[in-house]
Amino acid sequence: MDVVSSESDLVATWQVPMSDKMHKIEFEHGTTTGKRILRVDEKEILRHEWMFKLVGREMFELNGVRCAISIDAVGIFAYEYSLTVGGKAFEKFREQQKKSLQVWHVRMGEREIRVCLEKDTMDVWVNGSKVNTTGEFADEGTKTHFELATGSSAYILSESSGNRHIGMVHRLFVNDSLVKPSELADEGGENEKPK
Template sequence: MSWLSDHLFGVPKPREAAAIGLASPTVDEAPAPTPDNPVVVAAATTAPASGEIQNYTVTTSNTLASDEPNAYETREVAAEWQVPVRGKLHKIEFEHGTTSGRRILWIDEKEIFRRDWMFKLVGDDVFELDELRCVLRVDPAPGFKYKYSLFVDGKPLDQFKQRQAKALRIWEATINETNYRVVLEKDTLNIFLNGTLREEEGEFMDNGTETKWEEDGNVFILSARNSGNKHDGLLHQLTINGAEIQSSNITE
């Protein structure tokens, strides 16, 4: 009866489903972004080949702040660095969830990027710090541990600090519970106070120059004198309210 009705009324009989072994695989598409699930800022720079470490590029100008109100207070830091750039000392902190794969980068207590459920626990993250390209590298270490390295402007952090030490002079002082950090760029003669460029011009004195300014009622005088030795060049000295301040070691 079924065969007869099919042929009399033109009702085609449905085909059997394809064999399981020949079925096309299904791919779960990523959910669309919502206010509760914002788009992660990091994006792969290139599609890595099989077995190749995946790189990510993150810029501070397009990052999203964490929705957690006390995220910074509850952070678990796996690695921390102090990076001197253009007269300011930046604190970089990195969270690395070795079970969840979560990665969070903090710069000066501000969340720069966050990624959850990373399948690869090792690899590079690329970001910018005051227009300098930085690379945070996670490598495997013996005993199911990880090694964290930071590269700034194409150099390991220690080499970058050594280069900065040759180009900068730094003084740090605390007056009335207020911290002051004075940085002199030797090549440009720019002076930074707590990361802010000063606009004062130096006055020519006997055998050198002297730059004077006031901040919070305190008198700063930065002088440059000829050492008389070609190898030593100019000698720089900072006084605050008449007291000499010893320079700091930028490589520490």
């Protein structure tokens, strides 16, 4: 849970999984002044100091995807905040991302490297940057070769699980060692409501 100063009007935070990284969205709402502040990855992207209308919607983009935070009244001076990403409710978008992204965290000495595979396109992202890959057919499946920022060789082995409900299985090998996949929830924690 984030620590919120008594002067802050922080009402909601969301951890939004994308190919390049897990983005943190914070929203402040002054319920007496109508003030609205929106931060993405701790960078302020929107500020309204004084608004007469306390409910409404704030639109913004995240990696070219349209997003909206809706402010709805649920009682006298009580509000509900919801996020939509790409036209989908946040929870539905998050579930979709869990199915379409595979993420690994690789420890290389003191550095942690994030590797993300977009299963639909087979694009590979390393520490937020899309990298060049080379495909190779192998007896056990398809190998997608690429280099990590450290110069280490890596490949993702994609093979059939043998179960049509599971589909393809993707495993990352760095310097020929298998790397355990990460859960999206492991990256940024669950979504939080400040106290």
